Amino acid sequence: MTKINIYNNSRQRRILKIDAKHLKKTIRTILQKERKTLRTMNLVFVDNEEIRKINRRFLGKNTITDVIAFPLKGKIPPDDIDGEIIISAQESVRQSRQRHIPFEQELLLYCIHGVLHLIGYDDTTEQKRLKMQSKQSYYLKLALRDSPIVNSK
Secondary structure (H helix, E strand, O other), X not given: OOEEEEEEOHHHOOOOOOOHHHHHHHHHHHHHHHOOEEEEEEEEEEOHHHHHHHHHHHHOOOXXXXXXXXXXXXXXXXXXXXXXXXXXXXXXXXXXXXXXXXXXXXXXXXXXXXXXXXXOOOOOOHHHHHHHHHHHHHHHHHHHHOOHHHHOX
């Protein structure tokens, strides 16, 4: 069983009420359908200031982004994936308002995007980006089918 840890920095607790059970189920569904193994994964929710610092430090980009995924390689068997996904909860609120969708749905999309990166998908070319977007849409539809976001309305 995959161990999934969820962390909020203190500034995100006000706006971020995560259905951890649903989020973990979504991640496990992706791993199962993609036939990937994950021992441990951390989801870390931060604000825009923090994700900008992380983006600058590790990727050399001094910009705010929505999600950064770090596969942690070198200390595990090749078929296992350990990793960390950093998500800006503040950015999910901003983007969801622009797109007129619940921010929880936007946050779920970021989580799916991060998991896909951890298991080997990337969006560095147009062809790869389209493939990754197709996977994201598929998994988002699956997740929303049983989602408290959808079912609570």
